[in-house]
Amino acid sequence: MSDGWLNGRWGAACVLVVVCLAGGCGQSEGERPSGAWPVYRGPNRDGISTETGWLARWPEGGPKVLWKTNVGVGYSCVSVRDGRLYTMGNRDNKDTVFCFDAGTGAELWTTPYDCPAGENPGTRATPTLDGNRVYSISRDEQLFCLDAETGGELWSQDLRKTVGGRPPYWGYACSPVVLGRMLILQVGAKDGAVAALDKTDGKLIWKSGEGIGSYSTPTVYEADGKTRLAVFLGDGVVALDAETGEQLWKFPVKAKWNLTITDPIVVDDKVFVSAGYGAGAVLLQVTDGEPKPVWQTVEFSNHYTTSILWKGHLYGIDGDVERKPFLKCYEFATGVEKWSHKGLGKGSLMLADGKLIIMGETGELVVAEASPDGYKELARAKVLTGRCWTMPVLAGGRIYCRSHEGDLVCLDVSRR
Numbered sequence: 007m008s009d010g011w012l013n014g015r016w017g018a019a020c021v022l023v024v025v026c027l028a029g030g031c032g033q034s035e036g037e038r039p040s041g042a043w044p045v046y047r048g049p050n051r052d053g054i055s056t057e058t059g060w061l062a063r064w065p066e067g068g069p070k071v072l073w074k075t076n077v078g079v080g081y082s083c084v085s086v087r088d089g090r091l092y093t094m095g096n097r098d099n100k101d102t103v104f105c106f107d108a109g110t111g112a113e114l115w116t117t118p119y120d121c122p123a124g125e126n127p128g129t130r131a132t133p134t135l136d137g138n139r140v141y142s143i144s145r146d147e148q149l150f151c152l153d154a155e156t157g158g159e160l161w162s163q164d165l166r167k168t169v170g171g172r173p174p175y176w177g178y179a180c181s182p183v184v185l186g187r188m189l190i191l192q193v194g195a196k197d198g199a200v201a202a203l204d205k206t207d208g209k210l211i212w213k214s215g216e217g218i219g220s221y222s223t224p225t226v227y228e229a230d231g232k233t234r235l236a237v238f239l240g241d242g243v244v245a246l247d248a249e250t251g252e253q254l255w256k257f258p259v260k261a262k263w264n265l266t267i268t269d270p271i272v273v274d275d276k277v278f279v280s281a282g283y284g285a286g287a288v289l290l291q292v293t294d295g296e297p298k299p300v301w302q303t304v305e306f307s308n309h310y311t312t313s314i315l316w317k318g319h320l321y322g323i324d325g326d327v328e329r330k331p332f333l334k335c336y337e338f339a340t341g342v343e344k345w346s347h348k349g350l351g352k353g354s355l356m357l358a359d360g361k362l363i364i365m366g367e368t369g370e371l372v373v374a375e376a377s378p379d380g381y382k383e384l385a386r387a388k389v390l391t392g393r394c395w396t397m398p399v400l401a402g403g404r405i406y407c408r409s410h411e412g413d414l415v416c417l418d419v420s421r422r
Contacts, residue, residue, distance in 0.1 A: 089108050103118075
């Protein structure tokens, strides 16, 4: 969701995966081996990259454009690993999963399938790489497992038929989460909003989660020596036992039209969620299995972009169609607002080397210090036009940015 259009208009979805080719790792000449970003919101699913040494200050005119292409409408972003990049888009009521050479933009393979573009058209969720497989879910109800090297279909499911799935109004935006042998998804079924499938063949393992399906991607965490899931449903946040699906607790959160899109942030016994349309933000503390609010505010309403938690502070965009957008910094423990900055619209952001990389809504790419002391901009460049709600991705000394209209650009921020 999940930082898809619904983690796009309702979240921007990111997809990118890299896979080793026979006889090598598929690296093009000059390809940088570092900076893998194989799943939605990065390797730790927190929007934070460990990459250092990239150029945070740019010459006049911005970073060098290495390549640019169009992948069709949507909000999927990119995932990158071992020299390959994967993303999605929609043209003429067909989704296409693309695989590119990450350094040159050369198209390596495409896998199309029928899918209505829908209202506020295009792809939503982020395909996920696991070993030699790519998992991708359409905005409608189709789940695919593809061969990451060739794009060939290994198996697929119509989630309406197999698990009783019910996509929310704007379509599925949850990015598949691989956890051991399982593939975890929000499916919105009446008898369980969340489902765990066997990742090898798609067979159902469990369904759980009392409530209304939404656009958020589940968050995996550890508590009391067990693996658990925090899932932001359309009517509240729930905690599930990851192995069995048992619902452990639920805290109600109400947004108009059940528009909960961002992912939960979990630290120790604290769970943070935020949504627009009147819901706002809440930090919960879970004691003896019971969640209780530490602080709440309607002044920090994350519409579709999940905030970044860095050194005890949240950085995120407050605003929706009913509230003007501001980039804000909040103290995680207390809910105290540290600063607010206008002018970037309802964009998206990630973090690397203590710096925010922000994609402004109208195509401005910005780098700013991640500091509670105030907003300090380091670099800015106009890199795209159109609606830009998709999270930028830094990987291997390059920043990848994408617009709803499907323009995908690769920018060189290496120090070579």
